[in-house]
Amino acid sequence: xxxxxxxxxxxxxxxxxxxxxxxxxxxxxxxxxxxxxxxxxxxxxxxxxxxxxxxxxxxxxxxxxxxxxxxxxxxxxxxxxxxxxxxxxxxxxxxxxxxxxxxxxxxxxxxxxxxxxxxxxxxxxxxxxxxxxxxxxxxxxxxxxxxxxxxxxxxxxxxxxxxxxxxxxxxxxxxxxxxxxxxxxxxxxxxxxxxxxxxxxxxxxxxxxxxxxxxxxxxxxxxxxxxxxxxxxxxxxxxxxxxxxxxxxxxxxxxxxxxxxxxxxxxxxxxxxxxxxxxxxxxxxxx
Amino acid sequence: xxxxxxxxxxxxxxxxxxxxxxxxxxxxxxxxxxxxxxxxxxxxxxxxxxxxxxxxxxxxxxxxxxxxxxxxxxxxxxxxxxxxxxxxxxxxxxxxxxxxxxxxxxxxxxxxxxxxxxxxxxxxxxxxxxxxxxxxxxxxxxxxxxxxxxxxxxxxxxxxxxxxxxxxxxxxxxxxxxxxxxxxxxxxxxxxxxxxxxxxxxxxxxxxxxxxxxxxxxxxxxxxxxxxxxxxxxxxxxxxxxxxxxxxxxxxxxxxxxxxxxxxxxxxxxxxxxxxxxxxxxxxxxxxxxxxxxxxxxxxxxxxxxxx
Ligand SMILES: Nc1nc2c(ncn2[C@@H]2O[C@H](COP(=O)(O)OP(=O)(O)OP(=O)(O)O)[C@@H](O)[C@H]2O)c(=O)[nH]1
Ligand SMILES: Nc1nc2c(ncn2[C@@H]2O[C@H](COP(=O)(O)OP(=O)(O)OP(=O)(O)O)[C@@H](O)[C@H]2O)c(=O)[nH]1
Ligand SMILES: [Mg+2]
Ligand SMILES: [Mg+2]
Numbered sequence: 001x002x003x004x005x006x007x008x009x010x011x012x013x014x015x016x017x018x019x020x021x022x023x024x025x026x027x028x029x030x031x032x033x034x035x036x037x038x039x040x041x042x043x044x045x046x047x048x049x050x051x052x053x054x055x056x057x058x059x060x061x062x063x064x065x066x067x068x069x070x071x072x073x074x075x076x077x078x079x080x081x082x083x084x085x086x087x088x089x090x091x092x093x094x095x096x097x098x099x100x101x102x103x104x105x106x107x108x109x110x111x112x113x114x115x116x117x118x119x120x121x122x123x124x125x126x127x128x129x130x131x132x133x134x135x136x137x138x139x140x141x142x143x144x145x146x147x148x149x150x151x152x153x154x155x156x157x158x159x160x161x162x163x164x165x166x167x168x169x170x171x172x173x174x175x176x177x178x179x180x181x182x183x184x185x186x187x188x189x190x191x192x193x194x195x196x197x198x199x200x201x202x203x204x205x206x207x208x209x210x211x212x213x214x215x216x217x218x219x220x221x222x223x224x225x226x227x228x229x230x231x232x233x234x235x236x237x238x239x240x241x242x243x244x245x246x247x248x249x250x251x252x253x254x255x256x257x258x259x260x261x262x263x264x265x266x267x268x269x270x271x272x273x274x275x276x277x278x279x280x281x282x283x284x285x286x287x
Numbered sequence: 288x289x290x291x292x293x294x295x296x297x298x299x300x301x302x303x304x305x306x307x308x309x310x311x312x313x314x315x316x317x318x319x320x321x322x323x324x325x326x327x328x329x330x331x332x333x334x335x336x337x338x339x340x341x342x343x344x345x346x347x348x349x350x351x352x353x354x355x356x357x358x359x360x361x362x363x364x365x366x367x368x369x370x371x372x373x374x375x376x377x378x379x380x381x382x383x384x385x386x387x388x389x390x391x392x393x394x395x396x397x398x399x400x401x402x403x404x405x406x407x408x409x410x411x412x413x414x415x416x417x418x419x420x421x422x423x424x425x426x427x428x429x430x431x432x433x434x435x436x437x438x439x440x441x442x443x444x445x446x447x448x449x450x451x452x453x454x455x456x457x458x459x460x461x462x463x464x465x466x467x468x469x470x471x472x473x474x475x476x477x478x479x480x481x482x483x484x485x486x487x488x489x490x491x492x493x494x495x496x497x498x499x500x501x502x503x504x505x506x507x508x509x510x511x512x513x514x515x516x517x518x519x520x521x522x523x524x525x526x527x528x529x530x531x532x533x534x535x536x537x538x539x540x541x542x543x544x545x546x547x548x549x550x551x552x553x554x555x556x557x558x559x560x561x562x563x564x565x566x567x568x569x570x571x572x573x574x575x576x577x578x579x580x581x582x583x584x585x586x587x588x589x590x591x592x593x594x595x
Contacts, residue, residue: 027333033514036327095537095565096399096510104430126565127438128431135430149438178565180540215397217330217514219542240398243483245516268398268428 014058017050021058025065032248032285033217038255042069066282069251073278075260079235080275082207083110088164088172088197092190092231093211094223095178098239098265100129102211103173104136105265105273111140115170120160121146122153122193123177133175139270143167153177157193161200172201181226191230209262211237214247224253233257239265242272246285308351310358315347318362322583329543329582332518335552343369363583370579374548378572379557381504381532383418383474389467391475391501395493395524396508398481401536401562403432405508406478407439408562408570413474414445421472423463424449425456425496426480436478442567446470456480456492457499464500477502484523493528504531506559509550511538517546518553525554536562539569543582 014021022043029039046065055061082089089106091099100123107117119137121144123129130146137144145160157174164172176193179186197206210227212220227233238247241264250261261276319340326336343366352361384390392409394402403426410420422440424447426432433449440447448463460477467475477496482489496502507521507530524530533554535547538561547558558573 030327031333031515033330033516036324094512094540096401098399126435127442128435131431131434132429180537182539182541213399213510213512215510215514215516215520216512217517217545218328219330219512219540220514222541240483243397243516244485244519245514249514 017056017058017061021061022047025062028286029248032246033220034248034285035218035221035252038252041255042251062286066286069285070278070282072254073251073261073276073281075262075276075278079260079262082205082234083113085205086170087205087207088161088174088201090174090176090194090197090206090208090231091211091237092176092208092227092233093178094180097178097211097213097216098237099123099178099211100133100136100175101268102237102239102263102265102273103133103175104139105270106263107136107142107171107173108140108270109273110171111142116168117142118160118164118167118169118172119144120156120172120174122156122160123175124149124151124153124156125177129175129177136270143169153189154192154196157196158200161197164201181223187226187230190227194231206232207235208233209235209237210259211239212247212250212253214238214240214250214264215243215245216249218249220249221252221256224257224259228257228259233259235260235262237261237263237265238276241284242266247281248285250281310347310350310352310361312348314358315344315362318359319344319347322362322366325583326545329584330512330514330517330545330549331582332515332545332549332552335518335549339369339373367576367579367583370548370582371575374551374575374578375557378574379532379559381559384503387473389464389473389475390503391464391477392504392506393477393493393496393502394479394506394508395528395530396481397483397510397520400481400508400510401534402426402481402508403435403478404439404565404567405534405536405560405562405570406476407436407443407445408567409476409560410440410445410474411443411567412570413476414443418474419472420445420474420476421463421467421470422447423459423475423477425459425477427452427454427456427459428480432478432480439567446472457495460496460500484520484527490523490527497528505529506531507533507550507554507556509533509535509546511535511542511544511546511561512540513546517549521550522553525556530554530556532557532559534558534560534562534570535573539563543584544578545582547578548582 093099110117119142121130121133145163147156208231210233236259238261264274266272323340347365394406396402413420424433424436437447448466450459507524560570561573563569563571
C-alpha cells in the first residue's frame, strides 16, 4: 500500500502535461529497457492521442499510455492452444537465459495436468547440461532422451521424436544449447533441428519458444529477430522477472516482430512460471 | 550497421556548418543528441548517460577544433576520451598475494551470467602463469552445478574441491582453504550460485563467506547484454558484499556492451577481463579504448581521428 503510493508519486508531482512531463515518461520507458526507438514511437502516438482525446491531466495521460501498452501486449486467446492436444515444444535462446530451467517448470506443469511428458536433451555442448535437465526431468516425473557430450543434437531430436511416437507421449519438450544469435553455424544447426521436427512430427502442434532474460537490454531485439529467421518462433518466455529488471524490450519485440510473451519466469523453483499478464507487466514497468 | 548510422548522422549534423575553428553551443547540442541516442542504444544506464553528456558538453563548447578534424570528429574525439576515462585508462590485472600466500577469489553475480564458466577460464589463465589454482564448488543449489564445474575443471587440468550439496557454502569455503594449504595451491577460486541482488538471504550468504575466510578479490560477473538494470545489480552487489573487480561475459554477442560502462561508472571497480565465447580459452584482457569504440559503434571513425 505504502509502496504503491510512493510509486504513483513519481508522476503525480506534475500538474500539467508539459515537456518536462513527457521527459519523465521517456525516462521511465527507457529505464524499463523499451529502447530509444520504440520509446519515440510510443510517445509520438501518445502525443497524438492526447490531442485527439483532449486529455488534460498528467494522470489521464499516464493512464492512456498504460492502456495502449497493455493493449499491445495482450496475449490472444489461442496462444495456449498447443497445450490442449499433443504438442512438441522447441525451446531456444542465447546462453544462460533460463531455457533448461523453464523446461523443467513446464514439464512439471504438464505432468500435473495429467500429460505424458518427454524431454529431449539436445544441448550436447555445455558441460553437464544433460545432468541438469535430468534433475528437472526427475523432479517433474518426465522421461528424457539424451546422448553423450559432443553428440549430434540432430540425432538426439530424431531419437526423441521416435520415442515420443512409440510411447504415445503428449508433450515433447526439446532443450537446446544456448547459442548467440550472431553465430552463423550454430543458428544453422538450429534450423536443422527445426526441420527434423517439422518433418517427423508434421501432424503435431509445434510451438517454438524463444527464451529471453528480462535483464537483457537492446540486444534481446536482435536475438528475437535472428531466432525468427531460422525457426518459426511462436512466442517468447521472459525469465528472471523476479528481479528488478522490467523486461521492457518485450514491447519493442512485439512491435516489430509481433511475438507475444506467453510465460514469465519468476524464480528458480519448479512452480515459478506463470502465464504472461499484460496488466501486471505494465504496472511493473512503471513501478 | 549501427555504427555507420551514428557517424553518418554526425556528418549530417555538421554538414551544413562551415569549417569552424571553435565549437559553438548549438553545434554541440545537435551532436550530443545523436550521441545520447547511441549510448542509450548501447544500453548505457540512463543516469550515466545524462551525467556523461553534461561533462562532454562542458568540455566541447568553446573547444578549439584540431587541425585535420571537422567539428563532428572533434566532438567524437572528446566523447571517446571521456568514455575511456570512465572505464579506467589502463588495463588492470588481478593482484596475487606475495610469495606462496594463497590468493582467494570469489565469483559473484546474477543467475546465468557466466560465473562457473569464467571460474574455469580464470583457472586456465592462472595455470599458464605458473600458478596452481584450486576450483571450489560453492553452488549447492543449481542442478548439476558441481558436475558442470568438474567437467570444465577437468578440461583445464585443474582440481575441484567439493563437499556435495548438503554443506553450507561458508563451511565449504573454510574447508577448501584448509585443503588448499595442505595441497600447495596458491590460488583458490570460489564458484558461487547465481543470485538476485535483492535476495537478502542469498546476498548475506556471500557476506558470510567473507566473514569466514579472507577473500582477496570479489569479482562481479556480469552479462554484456544486460540492460538498464546493470547499475542496480552492480550497486547492490558492491554495497552488500563489496567488489574488487568486474568481468564482463558474452561480449562475443553483437552487444555494444553499455553494461560494462554503467557498472564501472557506479562501482568505480576495474573491469579485469571480458568473456568472448563459450570455449575455456575465450577470456581476454580488457581494453578501455576498444570498449569505448564498441559502445559508440564507431571503430573506424576513431581510427580516422587517430590518424589525423
Ligand atoms: N531468478 C531467476 N532465475 C532463473 C529463472 N529462470 C532461470 N533462472 C536461473 O538462471 C540460470 C540459468 O538457467 P538455465 O536454465 O541453466 O539457462 P539455459 O538457458 O538453459 O543456459 P545454457 O543452457 O547454459 O544456455 C540458473 O541459475 C537458473 O536457476 C527465473 O525466472 N528467475
Ligand atoms: N557466448 C558466450 N557464452 C558464455 C560466455 N561465458 C559463459 N557463457 C555461457 O553462458 C551460459 C551460462 O554460463 P554459466 O557459467 O553456467 O553461468 P553461471 O553464472 O555460472 O550460471 P548460474 O550458476 O546458473 O548462475 C553457458 O551456456 C556458458 O557456456 C561468453 O563469454 N560467451
Ligand atoms: Mg541449458
Ligand atoms: Mg554457475
